[in-house]
Amino acid sequence: MRIGDAAAAAGTTPRALRFYEERGLLRPPSRTPSGQREYGPGEVARVRAIRQLLSVGLTVDDLVSRAHRFDLLDEDPPVRCSADPGHEAFAPVVSARLAALDAEIARLSDLRDKLARLAATGSADVPGEG
Amino acid sequence: MRIGDAAAAAGTTPRALRFYEERGLLRPPSRTPSGQREYGPGEVARVRAIRQLLSVGLTVDDLVSRAHRFDLLDEDPPVRCSADPGHEAFAPVVSARLAALDAEIARLSDLRDKLARLAATGSADVPGEG
DNA sequence: CTTGCCCTTGACGCATGCGTCAAGGGTTAG
């Protein structure tokens, strides 16, 4: 399987796969004699897992920071690593991300409030110099 | 008043003032013979207004898109334009921004939900190919 | 005149997850 088919199978693009590899989320795959990357179903499954983790708000750096633990997801079992982010290894990044999301939601809600009051009354608390 | 003092008076930096000017939020101020920008209290008040609008979530482009209406805030009254975002001219951008904030808050809340469930159960709805 | 702080314009940096363009080579069908 070359990169185009692997990317399609994982629901993404060749560029994304090279990007994950460059960032250390995918180990450099084997190459054909001419230098083209070759992927197996295991790699595709891993890419799916990566994309699911990203889709729920984890960042590439979050995954990179746990890449060494992440690895064991496809080393022991051959193909089963479709997505197992409930794995204990992710607890730290997940809880950190939850906190970050909560903080961001609170910040935006506060902003929304201020803006709504500003529009309604024409005045809100001015930041001043402090 | 040169740029440093004007910026301090408005609670920001010289760089920000030049930036607002460059983006069309501030009209080019008068210059000393040697080319240094000179600001009056009116400009400072306007900068405060700009910063308040930015602080509640409006973007520079939002303000730019209404710059022509924004202008009348300091053309008619001499100094009083401390901040009057309740002005009818801002209704479109304000409501658009409110909608954008609501959408973003909803998106993040959804993400937070998915992540929490993913961490708890180890499974969430996988995006698949569609 | 000199010191030292402030001003000028121009331009790159940041953080995120890739998109996209470029130049050159591989691969496969006819």
Added chain:
DNA sequence: CTAACCCTTGACGCATGCGTCAAGGGCAAG
């Protein structure tokens, strides 16, 4: 062999609101 499509690496683009560095000139005090 050729067309057509896929691959390779390298590098810039995006969107936001400025921060920061650089090189050169201004202004007030001693």
